[in-house]
Amino acid sequence: MPYAEHDYPILIAQSGPLEGQRWLLKSQLVIGRGDDCEIVIPDRQVSRQHAHLLLTKDGVILEDLESKNGTFINGRRILEAETLKEGDELQVALVQHFVFISSDATLPLEDLPHITIPEAKLRIDQEAKRVWVKGIELDPPLSIAQFNLLNVLYNKSGAVVTRSEIIRVVWDSDTEWVSEQALDALVRRLRERLSQIDNSHDYIVTVRGHGFRLEN
Numbered sequence: 001m002p003y004a005e006h007d008y009p010i011l012i013a014q015s016g017p018l019e020g021q022r023w024l025l026k027s028q029l030v031i032g033r034g035d036d037c038e039i040v041i042p043d044r045q046v047s048r049q050h051a052h053l054l055l056t057k058d059g060v061i062l063e064d065l066e067s068k069n070g071t072f073i074n075g076r077r078i079l080e081a082e083t084l085k086e087g088d089e090l091q092v093a094l095v096q097h098f099v100f101i102s103s104d105a106t107l108p109l110e111d112l113p114h115i116t117i118p119e120a121k122l123r124i125d126q127e128a129k130r131v132w133v134k135g136i137e138l139d140p141p142l143s144i145a146q147f148n149l150l151n152v153l154y155n156k157s158g159a160v161v162t163r164s165e166i167i168r169v170v171w172d173s174d175t176e177w178v179s180e181q182a183l184d185a186l187v188r189r190l191r192e193r194l195s196q197i198d199n200s201h202d203y204i205v206t207v208r209g210h211g212f213r214l215e216n
Contacts, residue, residue, distance in 0.1 A: 008024045008025055008026055008055075009024075009025045009055065009060050009084075009100065009101065009102050010022055010023065010024055010025065010100075010101045011023045011025060011029070011039075011053070011090075011098050011099075011100055011101075012098060012099045012100075012101065013096060013097070013098055014089075014097040014098060014099055015096075015097045016041070016092075016095055016096030016097050017041060017042060017043060017095070017096060018039070018041060018096055023038070023039060025053055025055050025060060026055065027054075027055055028052065028053060028054045028055065029052070029053040030049055030051070030052050030053075030065075031046075031050050031051045031052070031053070031092055032046060032047055032048050032049040032050040032051070032065070033046040033047060033048050033050070034048035034049055036049075037049060037050075041092060041093075041095060041096045043093070043095045043096070044125070044127075045068075045069050045093040045094075045095050045123075045125055046067075046069070046092055046093050046095055046096070047065065047066075047067040047068055047069070047093075049065045050064070050065055050067040050071065050092055050093065051063065051064050051065055051067065051071040051092060052065055053084075058083065059083045059084065059102075060083065060084045060100065060102075061081050061082070061083055061084070062078065062081065062082055062083075062084055062090065063078075063080075063081040063082075064078055064079075067093065068093075068126045068127055069093035069094070069095075069124065069125070069126055070093060070094075070155065071090070071091070071092055071093075072090065072091035072092075072094070073088055073089070073090060073091075074088060074089050075089070075091070075157075075158070075216075076157070076158055077155065077156065077157055077158075084100045085100075085102075086100070086101065086102045087099065087100065087101070088100045094123055121133060121134050121198065121201060121203070121216055122154070122194075122203060122214075122216045124150065124151060124154050126151060129141065129142075129147050131147070131150065133194055133197040133198050134197060134198050136197050138193060138194075138196075138197065142190070142193060145170055145171075145186055146186065146189060146190045146193065148169055148170045149166060149169075149170050149186055149187065149190055150190060150214075151169075152165070152166055152169045152170070153166075153204065153212060153213070153214035154214055154216070156214070157214045157215075157216050158213065158214070158215070158216075159213065160207045160210050160211050160212070160213045161211050161212055161213070162210060162211040163180070163183060163210075163211045163212075165211070166183060166211065166212065167183060170183075170186070187204060187206075187212060190204065191203070191204055201215070202215065203215060203216065
């Protein structure tokens with residue numbers, strides 16, 4: 001059964017370069033940096049085609065299009081397509097924030113609140129290998145190993161990444177060739193670099209017996 005005009009889901013841009021704009025989701029929307037996208041975010045941290053929203057009979061599905069810097073729902077990076085729920089907060093590369101409303105009949109447009117979404121403390125440009133902590137860029141840049149370590153944790157923010165997975169990514173090696181001490185030393189040096197800008201927050205949490213988790 002077709003939607004009535006007032007029943008279409010809507011996407012509302014909150015903090016970010018598109019703040020205040022709104023889109024009715026009548027079929028699908030592609031979000032990205034490219035001019036061919038329905039929602040264009042002019043920021044180089046956003047991939048040309050970054051994320052895809054699709055309206056189905058079962059709801060609205062959000063999919064990350066293998067972007068460099070990720071798509072997030074309520075602060076959690078998505079690794080596969082997910083169905084959105086009323087009030088979900090979306091983030092595109094931590095640059096643009098949106099709120100999802102299942103239809104504008106749920107909340108009249110003139111009464112929509114401005115939802116404040118806390119900014120992430122840590123931000124990464126994966127292509128340029130640049131890192132910002134609380135808006136301040138790390139200078140000098142991280143070493144290759146430090147950046148790779150931070151990147152693998154960043155891509156799974158909030159989730160535990162095992163020691164073996166980190167070693168495979170950082171050293172491109174089997175775990176048997178890299179000692180626990182070498183990994184611990186690398187984690188310690190990365191923590192020191194981050195604390196040079198922000199020593200009030202423990203970004204890298206040790207989960208004993210499992211690995212490490214990034215708290216952003």
